[in-house]
Amino acid sequence: MSQSIINVENITKSVISNDNELSILKGISFNINEGESVAIMGTSGAGKSTMMSLLAGLDLPSSGSISLLGSIISDMDDEQRAKMRSESIGFVFQNFLLIPSLNALQNVTLPMLLRGNEDQEDNERKAKKLLAEVGLSGRETHLPTQLSGGEQQRVALARAFVTQPKVLFADEPTGNLDQKTAKTIVELLFAMNKEQGTTLVLVTHDPELAKRCQRTLIMNAGQCQESA
Amino acid sequence: MKTNKMIISWSWREIWSGQLWPVMVALTLIIACVVALSTLALRVEKVMTNQGRDLLAADLVLRSSNPIPELLVEKAQDAGLTISSQSRFQTMAFSDEKLQLVTVKSVESSYPLRGSLTLRDANQSAKNQVKAGELWLSPRLFSILESKVGDIIAIGDAELPITGVIEEEPELAYNPFNSIPNVFIHSSDLDKTGAIQIGSRVRYRLFINGDPTSLAAFQESYELQPGESWVDQNRESRAVRLMDKAKQYLSLTILMVILMAAVTLILTCLHYVRNRSETVSMLKSMGSSRAWLRTWLTTQVLIMFISAFVVGSTLGLLLEYLLRVPLADILPQELPNVGVQPFLFALGVALCIGLPALLIPLTRLLDAPAINVIQKQSVTYSKTSWWLLLLPFTALVVFYGGNKLVWMVLIGLLVLFVVLAGLSYGFLQLLSKLKWGAAFSLALSRISRSPKNSMMQLAALSGSLMLVALIWLVKSDLLGDWQQTLAPDAPNVFSINISPEQQQNYLQELDKSGLPHSDAFAIIRGRITKIKGQETNELAAYQDPEVRILKREVNFTWMDQLPIYNEVVAGDWTGEKTVSVEQEVAEELGLQIGDTMTFEVNSQPFTATVNSLRAVEWQSLKPNFVFIFSKDAVANLPSTWMVSFRAEEDQTPLVNELARAYPTVTLLDLRTMATKVQSLLRQISWSLTGLAALGVVAGILLIFTLLRLSLSERKREITLYRTLGASKKRISHTLWAEYGLLALSGGFVAAIAAEVILSALMIWGFELSPQWHPSMFIVLPVLAMIVVFVSLRSVIKSLMKPLR
Ligand SMILES: Nc1ncnc2c1ncn2[C@@H]1O[C@H](COP(=O)(O)OP(=O)(O)OP(=O)(O)O)[C@@H](O)[C@H]1O
Numbered sequence A: 001m002s003q004s005i006i007n008v009e010n011i012t013k014s015v016i017s018n019d020n021e022l023s024i025l026k027g028i029s030f031n032i033n034e035g036e037s038v039a040i041m042g043t044s045g046a047g048k049s050t051m052m053s054l055l056a057g058l059d060l061p062s063s064g065s066i067s068l069l070g071s072i073i074s075d076m077d078d079e080q081r082a083k084m085r086s087e088s089i090g091f092v093f094q095n096f097l098l099i100p101s102l103n104a105l106q107n108v109t110l111p112m113l114l115r116g117n118e119d120q121e122d123n124e125r126k127a128k129k130l131l132a133e134v135g136l137s138g139r140e141t142h143l144p145t146q147l148s149g150g151e152q153q154r155v156a157l158a159r160a161f162v163t164q165p166k167v168l169f170a171d172e173p174t175g176n177l178d179q180k181t182a183k184t185i186v187e188l189l190f191a192m193n194k195e196q197g198t199t200l201v202l203v204t205h206d207p208e209l210a211k212r213c214q215r216t217l218i219m220n221a222g223q224c225q226e227s228a
Numbered sequence B: 001m002k003t004n005k006m007i008i009s010w011s012w013r014e015i016w017s018g019q020l021w022p023v024m025v026a027l028t029l030i031i032a033c034v035v036a037l038s039t040l041a042l043r044v045e046k047v048m049t050n051q052g053r054d055l056l057a058a059d060l061v062l063r064s065s066n067p068i069p070e071l072l073v074e075k076a077q078d079a080g081l082t083i084s085s086q087s088r089f090q091t092m093a094f095s096d097e098k099l100q101l102v103t104v105k106s107v108e109s110s111y112p113l114r115g116s117l118t119l120r121d122a123n124q125s126a127k128n129q130v131k132a133g134e135l136w137l138s139p140r141l142f143s144i145l146e147s148k149v150g151d152i153i154a155i156g157d158a159e160l161p162i163t164g165v166i167e168e169e170p171e172l173a174y175n176p177f178n179s180i181p182n183v184f185i186h187s188s189d190l191d192k193t194g195a196i197q198i199g200s201r202v203r204y205r206l207f208i209n210g211d212p213t214s215l216a217a218f219q220e221s222y223e224l225q226p227g228e229s230w231v232d233q234n235r236e237s238r239a240v241r242l243m244d245k246a247k248q249y250l251s252l253t254i255l256m257v258i259l260m261a262a263v264t265l266i267l268t269c270l271h272y273v274r275n276r277s278e279t280v281s282m283l284k285s286m287g288s289s290r291a292w293l294r295t296w297l298t299t300q301v302l303i304m305f306i307s308a309f310v311v312g313s314t315l316g317l318l319l320e321y322l323l324r325v326p327l328a329d330i331l332p333q334e335l336p337n338v339g340v341q342p343f344l345f346a347l348g349v350a351l352c353i354g355l356p357a358l359l360i361p362l363t364r365l366l367d368a369p370a371i372n373v374i375q376k377q378s379v380t381y382s383k384t385s386w387w388l389l390l391l392p393f394t395a396l397v398v399f400y401g402g403n404k405l406v407w408m409v410l411i412g413l414l415v416l417f418v419v420l421a422g423l424s425y426g427f428l429q430l431l432s433k434l435k436w437g438a439a440f441s442l443a444l445s446r447i448s449r450s451p452k453n454s455m456m457q458l459a460a461l462s463g464s465l466m467l468v469a470l471i472w473l474v475k476s477d478l479l480g481d482w483q484q485t486l487a488p489d490a491p492n493v494f495s496i497n498i499s500p501e502q503q504q505n506y507l508q509e510l511d512k513s514g515l516p517h518s519d520a521f522a523i524i525r526g527r528i529t530k531i532k533g534q535e536t537n538e539l540a541a542y543q544d545p546e547v548r549i550l551k552r553e554v555n556f557t558w559m560d561q562l563p564i565y566n567e568v569v570a571g572d573w574t575g576e577k578t579v580s581v582e583q584e585v586a587e588e589l590g591l592q593i594g595d596t597m598t599f600e601v602n603s604q605p606f607t608a609t610v611n612s613l614r615a616v617e618w619q620s621l622k623p624n625f626v627f628i629f630s631k632d633a634v635a636n637l638p639s640t641w642m643v644s645f646r647a648e649e650d651q652t653p654l655v656n657e658l659a660r661a662y663p664t665v666t667l668l669d670l671r672t673m674a675t676k677v678q679s680l681l682r683q684i685s686w687s688l689t690g691l692a693a694l695g696v697v698a699g700i701l702l703i704f705t706l707l708r709l710s711l712s713e714r715k716r717e718i719t720l721y722r723t724l725g726a727s728k729k730r731i732s733h734t735l736w737a738e739y740g741l742l743a744l745s746g747g748f749v750a751a752i753a754a755e756v757i758l759s760a761l762m763i764w765g766f767e768l769s770p771q772w773h774p775s776m777f778i779v780l781p782v783l784a785m786i787v788v789f790v791s792l793r794s795v796i797k798s799l800m801k802p803l804r
């Protein structure tokens, strides 16, 4: 039996909007084990992104508890959660979110810098290796504006994996890409996931992508179900 | 260590690509301005205080246009005071080859009572008193007269060998136009010069030293006669007032530059924060701590401050040098060191403006939540850093709290900007009444839909354009006015101090040499004693510091006919024992046709009736007088004569011959004075150009920032239009139309404002007649459009890139 890495127990999330309490998540529980790949699907507005930001500790649930890597995230303060993210969590976003003033290589070394890895030479060596893996060797000094969308997302992948995170969250990583490019990104994502044994949580509208995952959670109107 | 290097190089790139560089330029401008102005001000102030008493050459000075009465001298000696007297006058000095108008100071050996006089003779030994038979020249004269120590120089009728050079002297005249060099002779040699005769202009000084109480008692007990005045340290010299005025004009321009820079700074920072909040959220989601983010932002702020400080200080020193050039003649060669004070002050000002402008938005940036990377959230920012706003305001209150002028200027500037914004907006509304193409109508409706934004852009645009135009026009008008006075056939040499016996011969001599000359005018020096039978010192006008004519000696003349270049504005040149008065003085004194006035020349009173008022153009350099009498009123009074003539360059030897033949006649050669004035004006115009350059940079930077920000803020809206199917052409035409119209009305209003302010400056500031500059109404709108085009071209182009 492999170890639980994310455990969600009866969480709810509601927000106040225009003086009304809006309930987005309505009592959700599930468990994700180490090394699993999980897809979260559902209609637009179902609460997928909200769910993911809670799992990653970017926000806190209104009630219930989430344990991530053995710690209850509600018990940690902002700085502690940031520290945990820098040490064990990676992200890939729909809109890539590279730093425009840094070149590809520097964007990839950034997470190591945030972690406190001071050895820049070592950082750059690791980053170069990752960039080569995503097929971007020779493009290290290019700025994000000089790269296509697919290439930017590849840099983002390299950035996410360079710290060998325990969990990788991806919110519609292929949402902004054409089909062909999306496919290569998915291939890369799973290849690296396999190589590093990373736990993968990804939100997607793409059933093809969901099929590649071991499990699929379907969200609907603030509820969550395991798909068959 | 290596990480730090990475952060530094990243910050550097962030500043340039993140559009933070205008902040750096703005800070640089602020520092340059403050360094320049405060260095200059400190230097001048130090020179002034260093020389406080030296400037007077005594503790107390009695200044008079009449010889100091012997009785007074005795009285002072009885009171136990030390005294020394001086007479000074202007006359010609001749070497074998050359001649030059000089100011002769005839002093006693006890001179000066305060301050230092250093004279260096042929043996290079330093002396500090003038003895009988000696002649000391200011350094410039050696080259002008092409002479060396030991050569014989004629001063009027006296011939004296040069004893040596004046290295240092008290009583420096702080008058940039006073280019006449000094010589010292001993008072016992005064009579030999023959320069002093009735009617010639000699000024006398009695220097007095003593303990404060006896000085005060002496000053108290003596009743000043007409033409006399006390000078003590407390009395501000004209030079100090002149400097103060110059400083105020400078500060005003610089204040504008600083204000524009500050606005640029704030706008850029706000924009940066809006642009970079996503980056910060992303860094936070990747787990960066607040401390790390703080280091990251602090590094950027530090880099900007340090670079701005280094570049700004250098520029500031350069600017100070430029501003100082026109003052070269009146500042001592060795300038006092000002130390680090101006730099600290500049840093202080930059911090006062920069810290709140940078830190308030940047701490808000720190509040950008990590969750924004996934879901955009509205954020409530902490207001903890708002206290930083207290910095500039407390600084203002502490340093300028009591200075009404500063507050008035600040409020005035605000009002000016509001007025400018209102005017340009009104102008735009007028434009919208006209029939335009689709793009223009769309653009106009877009402008009136966000009046607040448009007004701000218009205010900045027209304000900075106006400032640029103003600095430029002041410069060219001042220069132009001087060039006009030097008309090609105007007389350029004035001979004064011609004795009545010499007069006939002198005119014949001029005719013989073929030098076209004016009539000779009698010069009678006297003063006004009564108006309509009332003593002048009982008149209200006597108390008015602006009305100086009642307190000094005036040049009178008589004529058979009034000069044709004086327009008679009231009355007629008829009647017996009459006087024609210049109209502005008549107004000051409340004179009307038919009023009687009593004058006094050499203690001889006489009366005349005002028969006409004249308009006089003083700057025309033609012989002009405030009072012109009919011959019967003054013909018997002692007088000297004056004549003006025109000499071309190749006639200079003739002029020199004439000067040698009549050594006691003083020649005012405007040709040398004009070159002097022109070179001074050229220097001033360099300084103004330096200032103008700063103003232009600050103004254009502000316009540039405003326009780019306003466009990039509308990025989303424009993308939406394009997604909705508006053609690229349509959108770019509308945008160009909108900003083109803004530029047009901003430029037009700037031209109006510049003309109004310039006229006011010319009339009240420089006392010149204002001129119109119709070309400004084309130049400024065109300039505005060019600036708009250059700043927006790349932004509009990038907005028109194909949608993804
Ligand atoms: N801060 C907030 N204030 C108000 N409503 C919010 C807030 N955050 C999320 N919501 C609402 O909660 C619901 C779920 O949002 P969420 O972004 O999680 O949906 P999603 O499943 O990711 O949708 P999509 O597939 O379109 O990205 C939406 O209806 C959204 O409007």
Ligand SMILES: [Mg+2]
Binding pocket: A048, A049, A050
């Ligand atoms: Mg979503």
